[in-house]
Amino acid sequence: DVKVTQSSRYLVKRTGEKVFLECVQDMDHENMFWYRQDPGLGLRLIYFSYDVKMKEKGDIPEGYSVSREKKERFSLILESASTNQTSMYLCASSFGYSGANVLTFGAGSRLTVL
Amino acid sequence: TQLLEQSPQFLSIQEGENLTVYCNSSSVFSSLQWYRQEPGEGPVLLVTVVTGGEVKKLKRLTFQFGDARKDSSLHITAAQPGDTGLYLCAGRMDSNYQLIWGAGTKLIIKP
Numbered sequence: 001d002v003k004v005t006q007s008s009r010y011l012v013k014r015t016g017e018k019v020f021l022e023c024v025q026d027m028d029h030e031n032m033f034w035y036r037q038d039p040g041l042g043l044r045l046i047y048f049s050y051d052v053k054m055k056e057k058g059d060i061p062e063g064y065s066v067s068r069e070k071k072e073r074f075s076l077i078l079e080s081a082s083t084n085q086t087s088m089y090l091c092a093s094s095f096g097y098s099g100a101n102v103l104t105f106g107a108g109s110r111l112t113v114l
Numbered sequence: 115t116q117l118l119e120q121s122p123q124f125l126s127i128q129e130g131e132n133l134t135v136y137c138n139s140s141s142v143f144s145s146l147q148w149y150r151q152e153p154g155e156g157p158v159l160l161v162t163v164v165t166g167g168e169v170k171k172l173k174r175l176t177f178q179f180g181d182a183r184k185d186s187s188l189h190i191t192a193a194q195p196g197d198t199g200l201y202l203c204a205g206r207m208d209s210n211y212q213l214i215w216g217a218g219t220k221l222i223i224k225p
Contacts, residue, residue, distance in 0.1 A: 004156070040123065040217050040218075041217060042120075042202065042215040042216055042217040042218055043157075043202070043204075043213075043215040044215075045212055045213075048212070058212070090156050090157075092156070101206075102147070102159050102162070103149075103157075103159070103213070105156025105157050105158070106156050107154065107155050107156050108154075108155070108156055
């Protein structure tokens with residue numbers, strides 16, 4: 001069964017802390033994505049990556065950075081967490097470049113910043 | 115401004131009833147996907163539609179892509195409690211590789 005695994009399901013951090021969210025996929029997918037999900041706003045793209053060591057900004061990259069050192073792993077980093085970054089974070093991966101690409105999502109990481 | 119407007123935002127109905135969820139835009143999409151997200155899980159793809167006027171059926175779920183490829187609908191016949199979840203539409207434009215997401219429809223089916 002293909003999988004995208006997000007290592008932390010629930011995190012509680014304090015303002016100013018550095019936060020790492022890890023995502024691993026076992027499908028040998030080229031593309032990986034980090035989304036943020038907030039009620040009534042749908043999914044908003046933070047960053048994505050087409051290949052190892054490559055990254056592209058999405059719609060809301062401010063306050064975030066990413067790392068992709070290996071094909072299967074895509075990390076989201078909050079350098080200095082703020083309360084407005086309290087949210088559900090979803091990692092996804094997909095294969096190839098196609099207009100009908102299917103995203104496979106992880107179960108999500110719910111982050112609370114106090 | 116949402117490029118993809120989903121309606122209704124929230125729907126709570128009794129088991130056995132029929133319902134339709136809409137996904138509308140003024141923009142043309144090359145393809146449109148519908149996902150369902152259950153509590154505590156990530157979204158899971160239900161269907162992709164790519165041709166204007168296309169209709170796809172998945173058991174009691176019927177998906178339609180508008181003729182002009184600007185809108186889509188999801189119709190559920192005889193809803194079951196297992197249909198409960200957040201339904202998300204996502205479209206892809208020719209000019210942009212990334213998916214554009216609707217805000218979602220939260221559906222609750224009461225036994």
